Amino acid sequence: MDQNTQYQRFLLVAIVCCxxxxxxxxxxxxxxFDLGELSFDERIRLFExxxxxxxxxxxxxxCLLVLIAMLGFLLIQFKKSPGFTVLGFVFFAVFSxxxxxxxxxxxxxxxxxxxxxxxxxxAAAREIIQLNMDHAGLIGYALFGLFIVxxxxxxxxxxxxxxxxxxxxxxxxYLLLLWGFGNLIAFGNEFWNSGSLGQxxxxxxxxxxxxxxxxxxxWMIYKFKQIISKKAAAINV
Numbered sequence: 001m002d003q004n005t006q007y008q009r010f011l012l013v014a015i016v017c018c019x020x021x022x023x024x025x026x027x028x029x030x031x032x033f034d035l036g037e038l039s040f041d042e043r044i045r046l047f048e049x050x051x052x053x054x055x056x057x058x059x060x061x062x063c064l065l066v067l068i069a070m071l072g073f074l075l076i077q078f079k080k081s082p083g084f085t086v087l088g089f090v091f092f093a094v095f096s097x098x099x100x101x102x103x104x105x106x107x108x109x110x111x112x113x114x115x116x117x118x119x120x121x122x123a124a125a126r127e128i129i130q131l132n133m134d135h136a137g138l139i140g141y142a143l144f145g146l147f148i149v150x151x152x153x154x155x156x157x158x159x160x161x162x163x164x165x166x167x168x169x170x171x172x173x174y175l176l177l178l179w180g181f182g183n184l185i186a187f188g189n190e191f192w193n194s195g196s197l198g199q200x201x202x203x204x205x206x207x208x209x210x211x212x213x214x215x216x217x218x219w220m221i222y223k224f225k226q227i228i229s230k231k232a233a234a235i236n237v
Contacts, residue, residue, distance in 0.1 A: 004231065007075065011224050014072020017065040018217035024062035025210045033058065044118060047111035056103045067096040073158060073216065076223045081161035088157030094150040102143045110136045148187045155180035172219050179212050 027033070033055035038046075046052045070092040077085045110133065117129045159176030162169040186201040 008224070008227065011072050011075065011220070011227070014069050014075075015217055015220045015224060018069035018072065018213060018220060021062060021065040021069055022210045022213045022217070024058060024065060025213055027058055028062060029205045029209065044114050047114050056106055060100050060103050063096040063099045067092060069213075069216070069220075070154070070158075072220055076220065076227075077158070077161050080165060084157045084161040088154045088161060091150045091154035091157060095147055095154060098143055098147045098150060102140055102147070105136070105140060105143075110140075145187065145190065148183055152180045152183035152187065155183065168219070168222065172215065175212060175215065179208065182208065 033051055035046075035049070035052060070089055074085050074089040113129050113133050113136065117126055117133070120126060120129070155176045159173045159180060162173035162176070165173075182201075182204050185197065186204070189197040189201060
């Protein structure tokens with residue numbers, strides 16, 4: 001199998017991952033995994049909740065799909081803008097592995113604290129465990145901040161990488177830049193606590209993000225067809 005064939009096969013895999021990420025995005029930002037209002041006892045027993053566990057795995061799969069899709073974007077765009085494209089992929093890698101780490105942190109640290117809380121009858125031990133669980137939530141919150149910023153910067157870098165190209169690329173560039181700055185606004189609102197901005201971010205996530213993933217997938221298909229056409233033309237010369 002030659003390098004061109006391997007390259008094209010990986011691009012097809014990346015395109016499929018990109019389109020599948022539309023579904024995982026909708027699942028994350030919809031009510032699919034909504035657990036509603038939980039009491040303290042219900043929160044402690046979340047490690048037994050199949051819906052909660054499924055949500056954690058769903059997020060991990062989503063991050064891997066995005067990472068593969070964005071690597072496909074890198075391979076397509078690398079020759080035209082190596083600097084911004086590589087930098088963008090680095091940010092997407094940080095985004096993906098930060099969020100995967102957050103889910104592993106839940107599986108192997110937070111859930112074990114919950115089990116320990118249930119298993120012990122010692123009041124002092126329970127108080128210490130509860131304090132550790134509160135601190136774990138703060139660590140997860142900090143990682144979520146890194147996750148948002150890395151994702152925003154990845155989109156901005158990929159958007160900039162497309163600005164000097166054709167009309168279709170420039171349109172996608174502006175949409176990616178909008179996506180990136182929209183996520184920076186979401187990060188900023190963690191400090192501003194604006195209700196109106198919070199509502200904007202909510203609708204932005206539910207509507208704009210899956211649309212953008214679909215558009216990137218369509219763009220990758222368009223570029224893949226161009227690659228195939230150029231290869232066929234070169235063979236026929």
